[in-house]
Amino acid sequence: DAGVIQSPRHEVTEMGQEVTLRCKPISGHNSLFWYRQTMMRGLELLIYFNNNVPIDDSGMPEDRFSAKMPNASFSTLKIQPSEPRDSAVYFCASSLDWDEKLFFGSGTQLSVL
Amino acid sequence: RKEVEQDPGPFNVPEGATVAFNCTYSNSASQSFFWYRQDCRKEPKLLMSVYSSGNEDGRFTAQLNRASQYISLLIRDSKLSDSATYLCVVPGRGSQGNLIFGKGTKLSVKP
Numbered sequence: 166d167a168g169v170i171q172s173p174r175h176e177v178t179e180m181g182q183e184v185t186l187r188c189k190p191i192s193g194h195n196s197l198f199w200y201r202q203t204m205m206r207g208l209e210l211l212i213y214f215n216n217n218v219p220i221d222d223s224g225m226p227e228d229r230f231s232a233k234m235p236n237a238s239f240s241t242l243k244i245q246p247s248e249p250r251d252s253a254v255y256f257c258a259s260s261l262d263w264d265e266k267l268f269f270g271s272g273t274q275l276s277v278l
Numbered sequence: 279r280k281e282v283e284q285d286p287g288p289f290n291v292p293e294g295a296t297v298a299f300n301c302t303y304s305n306s307a308s309q310s311f312f313w314y315r316q317d318c319r320k321e322p323k324l325l326m327s328v329y330s331s332g333n334e335d336g337r338f339t340a341q342l343n344r345a346s347q348y349i350s351l352l353i354r355d356s357k358l359s360d361s362a363t364y365l366c367v368v369p370g371r372g373s374q375g376n377l378i379f380g381k382g383t384k385l386s387v388k389p
Contacts (some may be wrong), residue, residue, distance in 0.1 A: 206381075208322070208381075209379075213376075265325065270321060273319070
């Protein structure tokens with residue numbers, strides 16, 4: 166079975182550019198989560214969706230970050246404009262429901278120069 | 279107290295050793311707890327759920343101490359393949375689904 170699929174695996178961009186990260190959750194999972202991981206702060210929840218509806222976006226750092234889930238099989242996380250401090254690994258995860266175990270994608274390593 | 283705290287380690291142990299990690303949490307209303315394992319440059323993967331009565335899976339035992347607000351993970355007979363970072367996960371305050379990950383405890387098992 167395919168797991169959570171994220172793209173791209175690596176993204177290198179220059180400050181000020183728009184970055185779009187993509188995620189395909191496991192089929193049948195109702196909840197989708199976006200996390201960011203850095204050495205300093207560990208894994209931080211940015212936003213999560215339940216049945217395609219954003220439930221909690223309190224972890225989104227600022228207005229430069231936005232996330233959408235237009236349907237049950239696709240979500241995007243967009244950063245516009247990007248800044249060097251956004252450099253991190255961004256993970257997408259899905260679960261059957263909000264209180265079930267999380268299945269993570271392989272992550273996107275983002276470097277903003 | 280922080281929402282979740284872990285000793286970052288590293289814990290360097292020989293093969294066959296028994297090692298234990300603790301994780302403290304602040305939200306006394308928390309009901310669900312988990313341990314995840316993360317290998318270097320990989321995604322986290324669920325290792326164990328932590329039940330109020332404790333949970334054992336082979337060489338791994340997870341326990342919950344509500345009075346002192348900590349959970350523990352015990353690994354017996356350590357294998358080289360156990361080398362990884364172990365992340366403690368607890369529900370955060372606020373909305374349901376807000377899972378808080380600890381920064382992890384790094385374990386290195388040596389021959």
